[in-house]
Amino acid sequence: MTKNPSELAFLARGIDSALARKLREDNWTLAKLQSLSPEKLIELGISDTIVPVILGEGRPPIPPDLLIKTLYDNRWVCCVCRDAERPIIVHHIKPWAESRDHSHSNLAVLCSIHHGEAHSTHALELTLTADRLKAAKAAWEQKVSRLDPLAIFKATQLMSCQWWYFNHVRIFEIAQQVGIEAIQLQGFQGALRNGACDEDGYLCSREGLLYVGQARSLSLYRYMSNMLQAAMEHTCVRNISDDLDRGTLDRLLLGGDLVFVQGSYQFSDIPDGFGADLVRGRRSVNNVEINFVFNRNESTSDSARTEWLRGVRHLGCLLRVNKLERSLKGTLHIEATVLAIRSAHEELKSRMYEIGLYKSGLIGGADEDEEFNLLACEDVLADDESDEDFRVS
Ligand SMILES: [Zn+2]
Ligand SMILES: [Zn+2]
Incomplete structure (x- = not known):
């Protein structure tokens, strides 16, 4: 656009x-x-x-x-x-x-x-x-606001795509806030039977890894992905993967907004997590920097924990914006809570599901100048092309 x-x-x-x-x-x-x-x-x-x-x-x-x-x-x-x-x-x-x-x-x-x-x-x-x-x-x-969440979940139904991490407590909270009955969800009975949740649907807390044992892992995964999907049907999620432009983002986003961002993230361990396996996730591109912290013990599989949520990885993150702040150098810092992390999917990065709009030429690259500032009375807006996007080896 x-x-x-x-x-x-x-x-x-x-x-x-x-x-x-x-x-x-x-x-x-x-x-x-x-x-x-x-x-x-x-x-x-x-x-x-x-x-x-x-x-x-x-x-x-x-x-x-x-x-x-x-x-x-x-x-x-x-x-x-x-x-x-x-x-x-x-x-x-x-x-x-x-x-x-x-x-x-x-x-x-x-x-x-x-x-x-x-x-x-x-x-x-x-x-x-x-x-x-x-x-x-x-x-x-109303219809537009459904496009992004539909695409995010449609893409997870493909065999090759899946969620690597859930923020179990936050997803449960959001589901409750929007009136989801956890015990009505598909996957609830299985999760209950395998000891992953109690009869009211509340998750059973656990020391250390959350996904252990095949039956427990599979049923908890199914329960949580259905809960997340149900919750997202009642909230507005914006896919801003190809849209990390600080000039428009800090006008568009507010604290509390849910966004989906696919791209390269860097994960670094936080030394003393007091029993939790705390990790900082960071994505930095076009002078926009996204930061969040999560507990890797909540990742949904061994390969997610030992491989996909380490180092520099190309992934999609569902985030809740907590705070937006511009540094003196003009970088837009977004402090976020990560709700879920999934494998990357090409359609989500380029929003190919909006192909009609691309064809029309309404969406496309634009070489920017500073003119919009005349009415914005603001410091920097134009994208100065400084791209420190990470490369996945
Ligand atoms: Zn018309
Ligand atoms: Zn008119």
Whole structure:
């Protein structure tokens, strides 16, 4: 998805994504456009209602965090037709002139056709009324929020893919919070029979390794993966594997959010775990650093414990964001709790399940400049290509 600051700056001012892209490809930046006359802007294809917005004489631009959240939540696609081939516009459901409202709830992503409909009247009646737009937006955002968790679990059903680690207590907590009945889960009876949980579904605590004995291990694994899947059906998980960009991430993420990140992680032992086998997991790329600590005694198999959760490994981690912080050098530090770790799967890294969006060209690489900062009043945004991604030997 385009994160190019110039294109975002144009979108924030009401220009559609196709024209925004074309302007950027022709090397136009906001500052350059602002030096032009209104006539010249119209010649470039900018409509006369947008010209004052570009020149800073009309409505203020949509603030970056609200714009980015709206685009992400709608996958850069019109919420009415969901046609990824069509260029999009960020539209105010209640017109800005009346509402002065840039909030997320008042913004909708529309294609140029449905944007036209939202603004035109047939027989003195709006065809795409505010209520219809709100319903379409809610339905699409709901569907989008299910895409990532569905893909994460679909990929674990393949024989070659599996969970290497569960944070048993945290997963149980989340499942309880969202109202999952543990004893109704598939795998509960087996886990109970094999002494992995009690009759209320609570896990039996254990010194040392959690997965010992074949029957106990298999039944506990089945119980936990079903519990995690059930819990994720009630929560929003965002797959940000190909999206570790500090400029957008610290606007997008909040403490408490669940994210999935696939890539190279470095695992290093923490010397004195007082009986626990404590490990620090770290992923560092594009000036974004993710850190978490977990107990390797909870890994789901011997090979996970002795091989896959050591050194530098290519894996997928399901994380809960605890804290986001920028260092003076501009690195975005994400302190997280790891809920589960799984083997890597190509589809999850590149989000190939969104192939329709890739084909449309709406998602793709972008060479960044600093222009979006003009409205963000912020230090660094552009990706300076410093990539200290680890290599798996
Ligand atoms: Zn549409
Ligand atoms: Zn509009």
